[in-house]
Amino acid sequence: MLSARVSLLLGILFLASLSVSLGISHRGHQESQEESDSSGRNNPFYFSSDRSFNTLFKNQYGHIRVLQRFDQRSKQIQNLENYRVVEFKSKPNTLLLPHHADADFLLVVLNGRALLTLVNPDGRDSYILEQGHAQRIPAGTTFFLVNPNDNDNLRIIKLAIPVNNPHRFQDFFLSSTEAQQSYLQGFSKNVLEASFDSDFNEINKVLFGEEQGEESEQEGVIVELKREQIQELMRHAKSSSRKTLSSEDEPFNLRNQKPIYSNKFGRWYEITPEKNPQLKDLDVFLSSVDMKEGSLLMPHYNSKAIVIMVINEGEANIELVGPREQQQQQQEESWQVQRYAAELSEDDVFVIPAAYPVAINATSNLNFFVFGINGENNQRNFLAGEKDNVMSEIPTEVLDVTFPASGEKVEKLIQKQTQSHFVDAQPDEQEKGRFVY
C-alpha cells in the first residue's frame, strides 16, 4: 500500500530554492580588503563550495548538491534566474539509479569516468564519458550513471534549465529506497494492477518490496554495483573518446581539439554554440582552462555571455570589476566602482556578468570549467596583451583625450606587453630590477 507519508528526495530542487538567502558566503579580498568590503557587504558573485550548496542526497557512495539560486544573490545577475547548477560525486563501482527530471541538463565530467545511459521509450544509448566530455540530457529523459572505475571518484557538474518553473526542478526516481519512494508508488492500486496486468501483491513485491521485507531496500539513490554488472553494461557502450564535436546527440570532448588560447602559462579550450548543435540549442558555450601556478589570465570582459565558472582543481584569486551592489533602493546618488575579489578553491563557483572586466591569478596549478550562458557570438575583449586587445584598436587621437598621457605614450604602454591572454603574474619578481621604483 501507499504509505501515508511518502517521503522524499523526489522533490529535489524545491527545498534548494528556499534556503538560498541564508548562506551567502564570502572570502576576504587580499590587498584591498578594507576597500572593496568596507561596506560590510559580501561578494554576491562568489559561491563557496562549503556554504553555497544545498545537499539533496548523500550516502557513503556519493552525493548530489545544488547551488543556490543566482537571482537571489544579486539583481546584477537576475537574468541567470532560469539556470541552476548541480554537482554530483560518486565513489568507484557505483550507480546513480534510473530517474528523469523536469529540466534540461548540460552535463560535464570534471573528474573520473562515467558510463551514461539515456533511456528512451524506443531504445537506449550508452556512452563512456571521460574528463572534459560534455553531453546534453534533454528534459524528461530517463537516465542512469555508472562510475565504472575501480579507483577514481567521478565528479560531474550539471547546468540545469528547469521546464515547469523558472528555478525549480525535480528528480523522479523509479526506485523505492530508504531515501525516497518510487514515483510509481504514487499511483493507485487499480491503476497499477490494470497497467501491469498483475495482482497488486505481485507488483508490490517486485517493484516496491514493501510486503515481505525479505528483499531489503537500497540505502539511497547511489548504490554499489558489482564488477561483472559494470562490465556487462560497458560492453554495449559507445566510447565517445574518438568523437570530436559534431554529432547531434552524442557526447563531445571539450579537450579533444586545439586550444583557442595557448602559451607557456595557460591553455583555453572552448566549444561554442556555433560548433555544436546541443550547445546551440541551449545557447551556451563551454570552456576548460588550465593555468600554471603563478600565471595571470589578463583583464578581459565577455561581450554578452554571463559566465558560470567552476573551479575543478587548484586555487586562484579572482578580481571582478563592477558597480557597487546597492544596499538600499533609496540610495541613488553614490555610484561606485567596486572590485569583487575572492580566493577560489576546488568546487567553488564564481559568476562573471557580461561586460564586467575580470582577471584571474592562479595561485597553484589550476583547472577551471566554464558555462557561458547566452553564449552565441560572444566575444572575449582583452584589455591588455598583444592579441585580442580591444585597447590596441583605439586610434591615437582618441587615446589622446581618453587618457591623461599623450596618445603616443598610451600606445607605448599598451604595446609593451608581448604575451597574449596568459602572462606571468609577477614578472618583476622573476626579473628583479627591471623597473625602477
Next chain:
Amino acid sequence: MLSARVSLLLGILFLASLSVSLGISHRGHQESQEESDSSGRNNPFYFSSDRSFNTLFKNQYGHIRVLQRFDQRSKQIQNLENYRVVEFKSKPNTLLLPHHADADFLLVVLNGRALLTLVNPDGRDSYILEQGHAQRIPAGTTFFLVNPNDNDNLRIIKLAIPVNNPHRFQDFFLSSTEAQQSYLQGFSKNVLEASFDSDFNEINKVLFGEEQGEESEQEGVIVELKREQIQELMRHAKSSSRKTLSSEDEPFNLRNQKPIYSNKFGRWYEITPEKNPQLKDLDVFLSSVDMKEGSLLMPHYNSKAIVIMVINEGEANIELVGPREQQQQQQEESWQVQRYAAELSEDDVFVIPAAYPVAINATSNLNFFVFGINGENNQRNFLAGEKDNVMSEIPTEVLDVTFPASGEKVEKLIQKQTQSHFVDAQPDEQEKGRFVY
C-alpha cells in the same frame, strides 16, 4: 458624445486576473483521499468548470469565460504564466461581433460548427470549422464567429498568449452594445469627423446609435443572425474539412488523420509543431483523445511539454504524481510524493506538468482535448504496456539494483502487459479468477 463612463466588457481579461486566488476548486480523491489530501491542501492542477472560470460576457445567446491564471494556482506550473484559456459557447444562428485582441489565439472547435472570418486590412478569409478543427488567430486580427447551425450549440476553446502583458489581454469590439462601447467611441469628435470625412451627428447615428434612440443597440457581443444572412456569409467560406494539416494560414483538422495510438480502448489524435507551421510558431502540440468507458490511459509522462487538458465529453478519474505542494516556504525538510487525483467532468481543465507521471481512467465514454505547451520534440514516456515503455528499455543489470526483485522478475512483470497506451481499467473484474489473491 462620449459618455462620461464608458463601461464595459472591453477590458476582458483584466478582471479575470484578479479573482484568481479566491476560487481554487477541488474534488475529492477516491480511494486515497485521506492520504493525498491529508494536509488539507487542494489540488492545484485541477480547474473545475463551475468554480475556476471568470465569466466575461453572458447573454441568452452564449457566453465567454476565461480560466484563472495558472501561475497563481501553483509555483509548480509557473512557466504557464504567459498562457490563458478561454471558453466560448454560442447558440444556433448567432454571431460573435467583430473584434480583435492583444493576444495570439489558438482556437479549437470542441463541439458544433463555426464560420470563422479573419479580417485583414487587405481582405478577409472565411473558414468553416468542424469539431476537431484548429486555427491560429494572430494577435490583433479582427475576426467574427458565426454558429451557422440550426440546432447545435457551438463550443470553442482558445489558448491565449497575450502580447502587452504576460497574463492579461483584452478584446476590442467595434460595436456599441448594452454590454460595452465601441472602441471607436474612445476617439474625440474632431478625430472621428476628420477620419470619416463626415459630420459627428452622422457618425454617431450610423456607428453608435446614441443620438436618436430609434435604432436599438444590440444586447451584447453575441447576437442573433438571420438564416439568410448566414447563408450569404457561408457562400464565400472555404470549407476546411478537406484540408489536412499543411497549409500556412488555414484551419487544420486534428482528427482527419491516423491516430498515433489506437486500440479497442481508445484513440489518440495529435498534430505536433513539426507538422504544422501555425503550431510551430506557438510551440504547441494539439491532441484529441477518445476513450471507452472503463478504459485506462496507462501511466506515462511527457518529457518536456506542459499539458493543458480540457474535458470535452464524459467523465474520468485522473491520477497525477508529483512532489507535495509546499505549504510554507520555511518548511524544507519533509519532502513527500503526492498523488494529485481528481474526478473530471465536462468543461473541467487539468494541467499536467512536464515529467510528472499521470494516468487517466475513463469512467464513461470520454473525449478530451489537449494543448501541449513547449510541445516541440516532446516525447511521451509510458511506464507500462508493450510499446513506448521506457521501463522495458532499462537493462537487466540495472533493474536488478533498481527494484527489490531480481532483474529477471522485474522484466517478467514489465512484459506481462501486452496492450499499449490504453487498457481495460479493471481486467480482473472481466476475467475473474485470473490472479490468485
Next chain:
Amino acid sequence: MLSARVSLLLGILFLASLSVSLGISHRGHQESQEESDSSGRNNPFYFSSDRSFNTLFKNQYGHIRVLQRFDQRSKQIQNLENYRVVEFKSKPNTLLLPHHADADFLLVVLNGRALLTLVNPDGRDSYILEQGHAQRIPAGTTFFLVNPNDNDNLRIIKLAIPVNNPHRFQDFFLSSTEAQQSYLQGFSKNVLEASFDSDFNEINKVLFGEEQGEESEQEGVIVELKREQIQELMRHAKSSSRKTLSSEDEPFNLRNQKPIYSNKFGRWYEITPEKNPQLKDLDVFLSSVDMKEGSLLMPHYNSKAIVIMVINEGEANIELVGPREQQQQQQEESWQVQRYAAELSEDDVFVIPAAYPVAINATSNLNFFVFGINGENNQRNFLAGEKDNVMSEIPTEVLDVTFPASGEKVEKLIQKQTQSHFVDAQPDEQEKGRFVY
C-alpha cells in the same frame, strides 16, 4: 592607488531604475479632460521630456539621459520590461569617450551627424551617420561617438536591451574623469603591473593621471575634440549615406527609400525586421514619420507590435484608446474604455500598446520616430480611410448587426473618406458649409 571610494557614472542605469515611480508626468487632455482624467489618474503611456528622464551625465558638452522603466508605469505594458530608452545629445566638435555596456543598443540619429566607431579586439569600423541612420551596437562592443559638425548639435536615441538584468544596464568607461573612474582602476596593482608589463607608477601616470596631477583629468565623459583630430578620424570612416538597408553590420538609412504611406499630409518611412538582419535579430521595426501642421494620422492599431514613439520635431495631440487603468486590484466590476490623450512636444516619448487604437494630430509640422517592439509581421490596421482599412473588409451582413444603421449606410460612411493614412485634421474649416449641422 585605487581610491577608497571610486565614484561613478559607471553605474549608469542602476540609479535610473529607482526613481521611476516618482516622476509620473502628465499633460492635460483637451476637449475631454474632465472625462478621461476624471478619476485623477495620470496617463501611464506618456513620458514627458522634462519629467520622465533621469540624467546620467551632463556637462557643458552634452548629456546622457535614460527614460523611466516602462513596466513601472503600467501593467498594461509590462512586456516592455526588458527595454530601456536612452537619449544622448552633444555639442559640435565633441567626443563621447570610449566605453562599452552590458546591453544591446539600437542607435538612431535624430538630428545632426555622428561619427560612430565600433572597436573590436581584432579591428575597428567607423561610420558616418546622418539623420535617420540607424545602427545596432552589440552588447559589450567598445565604441566612441564623435559629433564632427562645426555647428549642429548631435541628438541620438538608443533602444537598450540589457543582458545581465531585465531592466538595468551599465556603461563601462576606459577613462578616469571627474565624473567617474576608469574600470581599469578596479584591478589591483599586481594585476595591472603584470598585464601591462610595467611599473604601477608608470601605469598610473599614463592611464589614470593620479600620481602627479600635472595632466588634468577630463571634466566628464563628453569632451571637446580638435578640428584636426576629427578630420583624422573622419578620414578612415565609411560613409553610410550610399547604403540602403541590406548589409549585416553597417548602418542603414531609414529615409533612403520609398515611404510606405505618402500623401500631401504626411510621409511614413519604415524598415521592418524582414528587410534588415540587425532588426530581425532584435525583432524591432523602425519608422520615421513626417506630418504637416494640421494633419491627422487616422485611427489605426498595430496588430502585435508595442510602439515606442519619440517626438523629434514639432508638436502633436495624441489619442490612445484602451481600458481604464485599474486603480485598485479589488475593483473588478467597473470596466471602462478610456481615452489616453496627451499633448506631445519635442523629446517626449509615448508608448502605444499592441492592438490599442491610436490617432495623432500634428499641431505643427511634425517629425517623430518609432521603435516597434515585437515588430516582425506586425500589421497596421487602419479604421478609416481608403486603403488598409480593416472596416471596409467587413461584409455588409455583419456590418448590419454590428452597427445601429443598416449595412449599406455603414458602408457609405466608411467609403466616404477618399484619403488614406494621413488626412486634413479639420476638413470642415477648410471647406465651410460642406456639412449641415
